[in-house]
Amino acid sequence: MNPTEQQCIIDLCRSILATMAHGGDAQAQLDALCRLQEQASPSSLAALMIPTHRGRGLRVLAAPSLPSRMAEGLDGLSAEAADVFGMHAADDQVPVIVADTSSDPRWLAWRDMARELGIMACWSMPIRHDNGQPWGIFALFGTQPSVPNATQLKLLDMGAVAAGLVIHRMRLMENASILDAALAATTDAVLLANPDGVIEWVNPAFTTMTGFAAEDIIGATPQILHGPLTDPEVKARIRDALRQGQSFRGEILYYRKDGSLLWNELNINPVFDARGKVQRFFGIHRDTTAMHAMREQVERMAYTDPLTALPNRHALESFLSQALLRAKQNKTQVLVGMLDVDDFKPVNDTWGHATGDALLRALASRLQAAVRETDLVARYGGDEFVVVLVDLQAFDDLPLIMQRIHAAVEQPFSMRDGVQIRVGLSMGMTQYPQDDADGEVLLRHADAALYRSKTNKAGREAWWEFWQPVALPAAADARGMNGS
Ligand SMILES: Nc1nc2c(ncn2[C@@H]2O[C@H](COP(=O)(O)OP(=O)(O)OP(=O)(O)O)[C@@H](O)[C@H]2O)c(=O)[nH]1
Incomplete structure (x- = not known):
């Protein structure tokens, strides 16, 4: 690799890192990664494609320079096309180079479409998850038949790795927002505490149930909910279970912010880190006050x-x-x-x-x-x-x-x-x-x-x-x- 090529790689690497470090919108980052590839391989158009929901075909995730006609033509490509792009190839990070779509037998089925869209060459690199599952492909479509040089291949490889990181972050954020929506929608109060029992997060139902707003309670311990009639024996059982990194399930009497009684069915589970150390405690509280009052009334009536x-x-x-x-x-x-x-x-x-x-x-x-x-x-x-x-x-x-x-x-x-x-x-x-x-x-x-x-x-x-x-x-x- 000559010094110019090396510099080119270093420049792209810096640009990729700058794009990643900048953070912000994942879609904008993917678009930027596509543009960087296009700069490194003139007369090519970049597209990031991911498996469709059912995992059979492909859909275009980012392709900022691709004319819409081309993007639409590629969107929804079949499972066979995904294979041709190398998405399910057994080897890790092996590019699939189609120098001429009009003569390459792998493109036989899409030859007409390629001609119509002006796709004469296709270099694609699979993007993989740590567990080996395909996350998608990073493809460069050439308007002329061509093969990549070593630098271009290296850049495509780096682009695919960077795109994998962004997609990973996107997935994590998607999962987090699904979780947020679920926790916001549940009527059970949910609390997250650190290993010392200091509350770090509560959901909106927690505030509705206890009257304590997040800012009232974050930084405090659940003892803020205890009162004179809270059973010391139950408190000790909770303390012992958590000290030993075990779960606790049971009923406890809490006090709302206004001092009223709140019977709670409590379910606390430890969350462990990769080394098996308790990282957080996750508590789910269900309000059983009405049920308790009914039970007491039935007991009273019996006597x-x-x-x-x-x-x-x-x-x-x-x-x-x-x-x-x-x-x-x-x-x-x-x-x-x-x-x-x-x-x-x-x-x-x-x-x-x-x-x-x-x-x-x-x-x-x-x-x-x-x-x-x-x-x-x-x-x-x-x-x-x-x-x-x-x-x-x-x-x-x-x-x-x-x-x-x-x-x-x-x-x-x-x-x-x-x-x-x-x-x-x-x-x-x-x-x-x-x-x-x-x-x-x-x-x-x-x-x-x-x-x-x-x-x-x-x-x-x-x-x-x-x-x-x-x-x-x-x-x-x-x-x-x-x-x-
Ligand atoms: N109003 C009312 N009467 C009841 C109730 N439970 C029992 N009784 C009546 O109380 C009476 C008790 O009977 P007794 O103790 O034999 O009647 P008594 O006239 O007090 O006779 P002595 O005890 O021998 O003086 C019966 O007529 C029952 O019908 C109730 O809940 N309400």
């Missing part, structure tokens, strides 16, 4: 009596077993009282079921007001209620508590249309640990005591009855108490 809104029998059983456990630990006593309204049936019969319902509701709130917050009043069914009095050190306060409970029925119930209704109350009681340690047994004892109280309703001295293994007539006096 709540719909008429009085008191805890139901199910809730009573779990409360009682917990209360007994605590009482065992703290060596305190628990009292279980089963209450039944006296002569409630006539209320329904006289004033109607709706009035009966209203009375039960009013009685429920009076009973609830009569006990401490830590105690429990539950509706057991019909006109029956259960009180569980916890943390009793001794039974000294019992007369007072009983008085307060009975006070619930001492004032008449004011119903619609000025109707005043009075009812009585009966109660059967049992106590932990004296009578039993099992909640179910204690409830049975209280029921049995209530039954005895009801049986003696007409002639009884007290409105309540303690459970006794054997029915002793002076049960109340034996415990040193007097009923009202």
Whole structure:
């Protein structure tokens, strides 16, 4: 290669590098690469062609100097043409030189078209991806039959490599913009954090979901979303998983920017670099607040009596077993009282079921007001209620508590249309640990005591009855108490 040719290569190389370094529009760069080839090989026209979407034929990607008639003629060339240009050749970067399209047998099928378009020679160089897949071809069409000299071949080779880089960048940008569009369209919030958990990027749905704009949160860590009710155990699980470069999937309670609660189904995955080191964490957040509220409501309903809104029998059983456990630990006593309204049936019969319902509701709130917050009043069914009095050190306060409970029925119930209704109350009681340690047994004892109280309703001295293994007539006096 003589000094002039060497200089020519150096000049083109510099021009290619300048074009690449300039950045900007990929199409403009490809056009510039075509023009540089044309400068190096006068009386030739350059075209960059890439496979069609289905990969069978060819379409023109850049051909700034090609008359439109020629570009249209080349656009959509068949798979066979792509082969002739060397696109699928097994060897890497081997040019295909057709010195004379009118006599070369490889151009037989396009001879007429070539003559019509004035393509008399064609030098083409395949452009390949790292994985060997063909990305396209860089072709120079001569208006006269000709073969390239060594310099021209070298320049074509360099042009093809540079075009490959630009196409690669184009593909990356296309993929990135597809990804951007998908992330912008999803209703899931997406977050990208560095290995230290510092947030680097969030999508628009993240802002919609949390109220935090990108500028509020970029540079912070997801702890900005935590609050007093965020489960520390879940936080620790996330921390541990990420520290070990593992994924995390689970539900966490976050706080929106305005302080409102946000239940989130969280899916965090590490993104590794080529050496297997965590490079980023990719988090997808799905808002489960509505689902959570619904679940809580269903759970509440399962534990709540719909008429009085008191805890139901199910809730009573779990409360009682917990209360007994605590009482065992703290060596305190628990009292279980089963209450039944006296002569409630006539209320329904006289004033109607709706009035009966209203009375039960009013009685429920009076009973609830009569006990401490830590105690429990539950509706057991019909006109029956259960009180569980916890943390009793001794039974000294019992007369007072009983008085307060009975006070619930001492004032008449004011119903619609000025109707005043009075009812009585009966109660059967049992106590932990004296009578039993099992909640179910204690409830049975209280029921049995209530039954005895009801049986003696007409002639009884007290409105309540303690459970006794054997029915002793002076049960109340034996415990040193007097009923009202
Ligand atoms: N309004 C209303 N009535 C109910 C409800 N559940 C049960 N009852 C009625 O409550 C009454 C309870 O029956 P009892 O306890 O035998 O009737 P009682 O007149 O209170 O009899 P004693 O308890 O022996 O004084 C029945 O008439 C049931 O129909 C309810 O949710 N609403």
